[in-house]
Amino acid sequence: MSTDTTLDRPVSTVDPFSHEFLRNPYPHHEALREAGSVVWLEQYGIWTMARHQEVRDALTDWQTYCSSAGVGLSDFRKEPPWRPPSIILEADPPLHTRTRAVLTRILSPAAINVLRETFAREAEALVARVVEQREFDGIADLAEAYPLKVFPDAVGISEDGRENLLPYGSMVFNGFGPRNDLFEKAMACAGPVREWIMSKCSRAALAPDGLGMQIFQAVDSGELSEAEAGMLVRSFLSAGVDTTVYGLGNALYCFAHYPEQWTILRENPNLVRGAFEEVLRFEAPVQTFFRTTTRAVEVSGVRLGEGEKVLLFLAAANRDPRRWDRPDVFDVRRRATGHMTFGTGIHGCVGQAIARLESEAILGALTKRVASFELAGEPKPRLNNTLRGLDTLPLRVVPA
Ligand code: OVV
Numbered sequence: 001m002s003t004d005t006t007l008d009r010p011v012s013t014v015d016p017f018s019h020e021f022l023r024n025p026y027p028h029h030e031a032l033r034e035a036g037s038v039v040w041l042e043q044y045g046i047w048t049m050a051r052h053q054e055v056r057d058a059l060t061d062w063q064t065y066c067s068s069a070g071v072g073l074s075d076f077r078k079e080p081p082w083r084p085p086s087i088i089l090e091a092d093p094p095l096h097t098r099t100r101a102v103l104t105r106i107l108s109p110a111a112i113n114v115l116r117e118t119f120a121r122e123a124e125a126l127v128a129r130v131v132e133q134r135e136f137d138g139i140a141d142l143a144e145a146y147p148l149k150v151f152p153d154a155v156g157i158s159e160d161g162r163e164n165l166l167p168y169g170s171m172v173f174n175g176f177g178p179r180n181d182l183f184e185k186a187m188a189c190a191g192p193v194r195e196w197i198m199s200k201c202s203r204a205a206l207a208p209d210g211l212g213m214q215i216f217q218a219v220d221s222g223e224l225s226e227a228e229a230g231m232l233v234r235s236f237l238s239a240g241v242d243t244t245v246y247g248l249g250n251a252l253y254c255f256a257h258y259p260e261q262w263t264i265l266r267e268n269p270n271l272v273r274g275a276f277e278e279v280l281r282f283e284a285p286v287q288t289f290f291r292t293t294t295r296a297v298e299v300s301g302v303r304l305g306e307g308e309k310v311l312l313f314l315a316a317a318n319r320d321p322r323r324w325d326r327p328d329v330f331d332v333r334r335r336a337t338g339h340m341t342f343g344t345g346i347h348g349c350v351g352q353a354i355a356r357l358e359s360e361a362i363l364g365a366l367t368k369r370v371a372s373f374e375l376a377g378e379p380k381p382r383l384n385n386t387l388r389g390l391d392t393l394p395l396r397v398v399p400a
Pocket residue numbers: 086087088089090172234235236238239
């Protein structure tokens with residue numbers, strides 16, 4: 001008999017970053033949830049958690065599950081990060097507390113609400129245009145076009161070069177995974193893309209009335225250094241585009257796939273807000289984040305050592321039958337808040353008011369103009385080590 005609890009740990013040989021897994025993660029999520037509270041992934045020598053309670057508990061316990069060693073597979077204490085670490089995402093208190101306070105203020109629901117009219121007007125115009133076309137690509141023409149217009153406008157960066165934003169996001173979010181084919185492909189054009197991004201992060205590059213300049217105002221008040229302000233603008237440009245692109249794309253996919261849910265939404269436009277939360281639960285644009293243990297810790301009788309990577313399956317928590325009724329049913333009437341797609345705890349998505357504003361603007365405009373969506377072709381996935389979404393979504397709409 002052995003008393004070594006590591007011998008009793010649940011184990012899986014699955015590769016969560018393989019094409020096969022990323023194409024259809026849901027059976028794998030179920031297997032990981034059923035394997036145990038915490039499961040050892042042999043291929044990478046890391047832990048994973050896929051149940052709602054465990055994911056939530058780990059996100060809430062930042063003292064044990066830290067972010068400063070990176071929130072991807074790579075351990076910054078063992079290998080150099082591919083870019084200088086984010087001073088909010090890849091930071092712990094006290095640094096995180098200071099940077100987070102600035103962004104919490106700038107991105108508060110009340111502060112973001114001043115953008116509502118502009119975001120609504122842009123959404124109405126774009127939706128009118130695609131509905132006129134009858135057939136369009138839900139990804140390029142809507143899910144990408146909209147955030148690529150309103151978000152950089154809100155941050156206050158110039159129009160030129162915005163085509164660099166999606167390639168940079170692809171680098172960032174593939175960069176949380178292993179150095180596999182997806183990461184290598186994203187990094188192919190890394191040089192000029194990174195240069196452009198960094199050139200947009202300085203005070204001189206920012207409009208006086210945008211969110212970016214508001215970060216620099218925190219330099220003037222002594223909260224941040226000039227270099228830190230630039231790094232937080234980089235965080236905006238890293239986290240603020242792809243996440244909403246994939247989220248809006250997944251929303252369109254859900255409503256094309258479940259037309260009766262679109263009918264319910266059209267009959268009850270007050271459900272728009274909750275419907276987007278259900279999209280985030282059901283087809284989470286952000287599937288995973290990692291943490292690193294700061295000490296040995298026991299989880300349901302399994303001992304995790306210090307300095308070990310833990311892959312938190314936000315998207316699997318979102319369909320955990322221990323937490324949700326009929327988790328695999330897309331239901332816009334459901335109370336979907338409590339999903340893990342925005343995370344929770346001190347690192348919970350600081351930009352969620354903008355994400356919700358964009359979704360309300362687009363879904364609100366669509367409910368007025370679109371009676372129904374039909375697939376005009378086979379949707380194609382865009383595989384990414386962190387994000388789940390589509391490359392193309394050929395849509396045909398019946399105008400209202
Ligand atoms: C939440 C998130 C995703 C990607 C990048 C960053 C944050 C950042 O702070 O750079």
